[in-house]
Amino acid sequence: MDAPIHNLKKRLVREARTDFPILHTTVNGRDLVFLDSAASSQKPRAVIDCINTYYREQNANVHRGVYSLSQTATQLFEDSREKVKDFISAKHSREVIFVRGATEGINLVAQSFGGKFFKPGGEIILSQLEHHSNIVPWQMIAEEKGMKIRVVPINSKGELMMDALEDMLSEKVQMIALNHISNALGTINPVKEISALARRYDIPVLIDGAQATSHGEVNVQELGVDFYVFSGHKMFGPTGIGVLWGKEKWLEAMPPWQGGGEMIETVSFEKTTFNELPFKFEAGTPNIAGSIALGAAIDYIGQFDMLEIVKYERELLKYATEKLKEIPGLRIYGEAAEKASVISFLIENTHPYDLGILLDKMGIAVRTGHHCTQPLMDFLGIPGTVRASMALYNDQNDIDRLVDGLVKARQMLT
Amino acid sequence: MRCCLDERKDVIRRILVGTFKWSNKDKFMETIEQIQDEIIEDFSLFDDWMQKYEYIIELGKSLPLIEEEYKKDEFLIRGCQSRVWMRAERKGDRMFFKADSDAIITKGLIALLIKVLSGHTAQDIAQADLYFIDRIGLREHLSLTRSNGLASMVQQMKRSTTLVYSGKQEEN
Ligand SMILES: Cc1ncc(COP(=O)(O)O)c(C=O)c1O
Numbered sequence: 001m002d003a004p005i006h007n008l009k010k011r012l013v014r015e016a017r018t019d020f021p022i023l024h025t026t027v028n029g030r031d032l033v034f035l036d037s038a039a040s041s042q043k044p045r046a047v048i049d050c051i052n053t054y055y056r057e058q059n060a061n062v063h064r065g066v067y068s069l070s071q072t073a074t075q076l077f078e079d080s081r082e083k084v085k086d087f088i089s090a091k092h093s094r095e096v097i098f099v100r101g102a103t104e105g106i107n108l109v110a111q112s113f114g115g116k117f118f119k120p121g122g123e124i125i126l127s128q129l130e131h132h133s134n135i136v137p138w139q140m141i142a143e144e145k146g147m148k149i150r151v152v153p154i155n156s157k158g159e160l161m162m163d164a165l166e167d168m169l170s171e172k173v174q175m176i177a178l179n180h181i182s183n184a185l186g187t188i189n190p191v192k193e194i195s196a197l198a199r200r201y202d203i204p205v206l207i208d209g210a211q212a213t214s215h216g217e218v219n220v221q222e223l224g225v226d227f228y229v230f231s232g233h234k235m236f237g238p239t240g241i242g243v244l245w246g247k248e249k250w251l252e253a254m255p256p257w258q259g260g261g262e263m264i265e266t267v268s269f270e271k272t273t274f275n276e277l278p279f280k281f282e283a284g285t286p287n288i289a290g291s292i293a294l295g296a297a298i299d300y301i302g303q304f305d306m307l308e309i310v311k312y313e314r315e316l317l318k319y320a321t322e323k324l325k326e327i328p329g330l331r332i333y334g335e336a337a338e339k340a341s342v343i344s345f346l347i348e349n350t351h352p353y354d355l356g357i358l359l360d361k362m363g364i365a366v367r368t369g370h371h372c373t374q375p376l377m378d379f380l381g382i383p384g385t386v387r388a389s390m391a392l393y394n395d396q397n398d399i400d401r402l403v404d405g406l407v408k409a410r411q412m413l414t
Numbered sequence: 415m416r417c418c419l420d421e422r423k424d425v426i427r428r429i430l431v432g433t434f435k436w437s438n439k440d441k442f443m444e445t446i447e448q449i450q451d452e453i454i455e456d457f458s459l460f461d462d463w464m465q466k467y468e469y470i471i472e473l474g475k476s477l478p479l480i481e482e483e484y485k486k487d488e489f490l491i492r493g494c495q496s497r498v499w500m501r502a503e504r505k506g507d508r509m510f511f512k513a514d515s516d517a518i519i520t521k522g523l524i525a526l527l528i529k530v531l532s533g534h535t536a537q538d539i540a541q542a543d544l545y546f547i548d549r550i551g552l553r554e555h556l557s558l559t560r561s562n563g564l565a566s567m568v569q570q571m572k573r574s575t576t577l578v579y580s581g582k583q584e585e586n
Pocket residue numbers: 038039100101102103104131133134179181182183208210211231372
């Protein structure tokens with residue numbers, strides 16, 4: 001990749017914190033320290049205001065009305081699709097399907113693509129790192145079709161074992177579905193390399209990018225994948241909106257998943273013909289406000305230099321890792337060389353749940369439990385972890401508060 | 415600072431030996447309401463969350479362990495945060511509970527529930543209004559999002575009481 005010309009107009013990442021009203025509230029009498037962005041990120045004022053403005057001034061159904069309001073709403077909605085297209089460097093905006101989130105995107109592909117193209121006796125490759133969202137939809141279609149799920153193992157650092165993946169490839173494999181970044185361990189997977197391997201056998205690749213889009217550049221063409229899904233709420237946008245991007249050739253070939261309004265061209269009781277892309281996959285009135293606000297979230301991210309976000313978060317991760325390691329008995333799970341700003345850990349003789357409760361009392365929000373990755377936790381031989389995940393609005397003070405909180409909680413518990 | 419901490423610990427210790435008795439026969443004389451009121455009084459001695467939680471943690475540590483043989487899936491209350499095993503036993507017309515958890519705060523909360531409900535009749539347990547949870551400021555543990563929170567434990571205690579009484583579970 002060529003180094004981009006540094007845009008002097010870009011804002012500094014360390015200014016971001018002031019944009020998030022919720023980060024300036026208190027919880028249990030303490031200033032909130034929010035370290036659960038991997039579950040859902042907080043929202044900047046720009047996104048909140050966008051939703052507010054939409055309902056106050058722009059609300060109307062899209063693609064239907066001849067009146068001005070409806071046309072404005074439609075324009076904003078389609079502008080947003082355009083923003084998504086640019087954000088992930090897709091070829092066409094018709095390849096951008098608005099869905100509820102990563103989960104719905106995966107289900108859509110499993111049901112529509114899998115329903116049409118999967119054959120009995122075939123295989124679907126997943127990995128030990130997957131979120132339940134990228135396991136269960138595949139199990140459902142595999143069961144229906146009589147296929148086998150194969151699981152790429154990980155090494156002790158939490159990285160995919162690429163040689164094992166390579167060994168699994170054959171004509172039998174009909175889909176490789178992996179996450180871009182692991183929500184539980186933070187591992188950044190070598191997607192480009194994986195899709196290059198898959199191409200040898202013409203295997204389609206779906207990437208679950210739920211954890212990736214707010215932490216680094218995503219260029220679907222460069223990644224060489226066939227499908228890429230993500231959720232708005234994990235990238236400073238609202239809940240209930242997400243994106244399925246797919247290569248046009250696949251989306252064209254796939255049958256509609258849900259039927260209803262918006263997705264049709266003509267309807268009669270004898271025969272219904274379907275609308276073109278992307279509407280074929282968007283049955284019913286879409287999440288208009290959500291889609292537009294996702295566009296606002298993309299604009300928000302665009303104020304910063306993506307490379308600076310990556311650098312900032314990497315430094316924060318390094319700082320947090322070093323500080324946490326100073327706590328006696330603390331063990332970090334996931335030490336991939338390429339790692340996003342997610343730290344999973346356990347403290348000897350304490351239960352994650354206890355730590356989570358006590359931290360909450362100190363105004364510190366972390367996630368505890370299995371993080372919807374039970375197969376991974378089973379593999380690690382632990383019931384769950386405490387997970388601190390950071391975004392561009394976190395800073396060293398958050399980490400210091402976390403470390404102090406953990407020291408105190410540990411004292412109370414042991 | 416140090417002295418305050420010690421003082422606080424002392425209060426907890428006194429509470430622990432003073433009113434917290436696992437097999438106190440007199441307890442049968444007390445109603446579920448009376449026990450709850452005692453707990454509420456105990457908790458009124460604490461003036462911040464730390465003392466309260468230190469106490470709960472102490473309770474958790476002092477709860478007699480459930481025998482290993484009962485730490486099996488059939489005694490597990492399902493949830494995703496911490497594991498809780500519970501066993502209900504009938505002696506005469508009264509119910510007794512034993513429980514354990516891998517998380518110490520959960521265990522402390524169970525200890526409180528056991529203290530309130532154990533040793534009472536099925537009817538009293540079924541009808542019990544557990545207002546103490548709210549009054550001692552632990553309502554947050556009742557929320558449904560905290561799986562394995564007090565709500566599911568209470569539910570399980572009431573359910574197994576009904577089961578034991580209807581003879582669907584072996585009695586001792
Ligand atoms: C890696 C990964 N995949 C998928 C999902 C599911 O995302 P959503 O619940 O927004 O559909 C998540 C969110 O927790 C995730 O972290």
